[in-house]
Amino acid sequence: MSQPNTFYITTPIYYVNDVPHIGHAYTTVAADVLARYWRLRGRDVFFLTGLDEHGQKVQQAAAKAGIAPQIHCDKLAPQFQDLWKRLNISNDTFIRTTDAQHKQIVQRYLQELFDKQLIYKADYSGWYCTFDERFWTEKDVADGLCPDCKRPVEKLSEHNYFFTMGQYQDRLIDHIKQHDQFIRPESRRNEVLGFLQTQKLGDLSISRPKSRLSWGIELPFDNGYVTYVWFDALVNYLSALEYLPQEKPTGNRFWPASVHLVGKDILTTHAVYWSTMLMALNLPLPDTIFAHGWWTVDGEKMSKSRGNVVDPNRMVETYGVDAFRYFLLREVPFGQDGDFSQSAMATSINSDLANGIGNLLSRTLTMIERFAGGTIPADGLPALPEWESKIAQTSRQLPSVIEQGFTALTFRDNLQAIRELIGLCDGYIDKAAPWKLAKNPDDQGRLNTVLNTTARALRLLSVLLYPYMPQTTAQLTQQLGLALDFSKPLSEETYQWDAPIAGARICKGPGLFPRIEAQSGACNIKGTPETKLIKGAKPVSETPIPPQPAASAPTSAPLASSPTPQAPAPAQITIDEFMKIQLKTATVLSAERVPKSEKLLKLQVSLGTEQRQIVAGIGKKYEPETLVGKTIVIVANLKPAKLMGIESQGMVLAAGDSEVRGLATILEEVEPGTKVK
């Protein structure tokens, strides 16, 4: 087990055969979120990432570019380092396997195993896959193709050096069985166990003759060979601790690692090769090796030949760093495969960020400015009424829910729990209607409680969201007028609901997240960007703060496009014809998604004297829970119709064409069922 109160987190070291893509960004952002969280909680964190610079792939890439491998590596390394800066990655150090010290350490370990006779020389004949740089047995390649990458294999016979990996098979099985957190998620643990329990583990060829591959670390006991790239690369997790950290000498206090984050394709090399290497070196095994899933792009495998490789730099430019970080961990449960599309990205930004936390902050600050002169007021009531109690209770539990999530690496569940609190606060503001309370001096205490409660929730939300979105949460706390220093561990009190907040002077700034306008249907990342940020736009749902016209916000974002000049003018109608349409206000009582539909939401709405069910195609734009309590406008005399088998008794009015951009609402607070004309 790792030492108490330390947290050593690693990413794979990436091959420098090409520029970084979304897969690299994914693991590195996930590792960063964990590192940031545990630092805030006071753990001694060491976060390592870096580059795997040896081996066939890199040698080939350099040959293709017509330059020496080291020059090729030196050219590509800054692309990774710059990207990590752009993505706000807080790695403590950065390893390159061509570092002289790393090479020496690899040679030291090789010599140690050789001296212990755990490395021996033997003849070997087998099927070799150049791409994967590994041998396969006859039965593996029945069809002449590599079982892994499906490329043709070639018959090779050569002398090589072997590590006695096979002798650790039973010990490894026992270790996996006794440590249920060692390989995760559980399905991957079962896969590895299944393989180890049914197949004989062979020894591992850890050398390559220089005649075939020269770009690697020379074996200390035979200068005719270089080290197999995986033996070299895996040692990085140990060697970095020896020579890299200059600011804080690590000694061996960080070993064993707390978490090695890897993609599912490199689980075996970590769970089997690395574990048995550590056993042979008499070193403890890491606490956890977590294998995450792979991203496809618009439903297809990502590849250079398809031209659909997602460049993280481009994502940061288009959507902003925190929106991209958020999306990566929000979209798919960690451990499962996921699909990337720009439309999914736009939906997540609009519904969770612009209409979620961004909107809540904006509403709250507007109310504090308007009703409390810009200072967060103290609670105004002796005891908290029902809604406030619910928010307080949820908020009190949330920090431990989040901590459990970061222990279990359920990044997405954490975000879901955070979103629930945001939704709760939004519904609370709608219900409590501070703009009404402000009209009656007797309600001052209640009004202060509403403002205080939402500001408190935002303070806590900023603390909990910080690891995911460090830049945005800094802005959030600044706008709330709070001096929170995220560069140091936070006090226990900061995670408490009762942490003092009253008296802070707010400083309302620009909206946290501009909404994304998806343009005409298909989103693909190859051509010009198809999504557009509406800079400075107010989120559509920042509505109900209406009574003071001077400061009221527009209810829908300014729309960028103007009508197409060639469009035929719509036919004119008479006032009588218009009067046939009965428009009414309605309050949304509940909302849920229609199963199997991305677009449809089933709403129960109140028209004052009656309740209606309406099926509306607004599900791409709105999360159901954000609608509850909202006053909308409906066509009340539309003939009932069935949509996906569900009766709809009216129609919701919304701006937009084929794509919904915003719901029609009423500026002033009016009773549900009020006629609109």
Ligand code: MSP
């Ligand atoms: N150099 C080795 C790792 C050595 S670690 C001691 C390597 N490098 S890699 O650059 O090819 O891949 C690095 C990581 O990127 C792997 O974890 C891999 O799973 C991940 N991904 C590559 N493509 C991916 C996706 N499409 N989606 C998610 N992750 C993907 O392997």
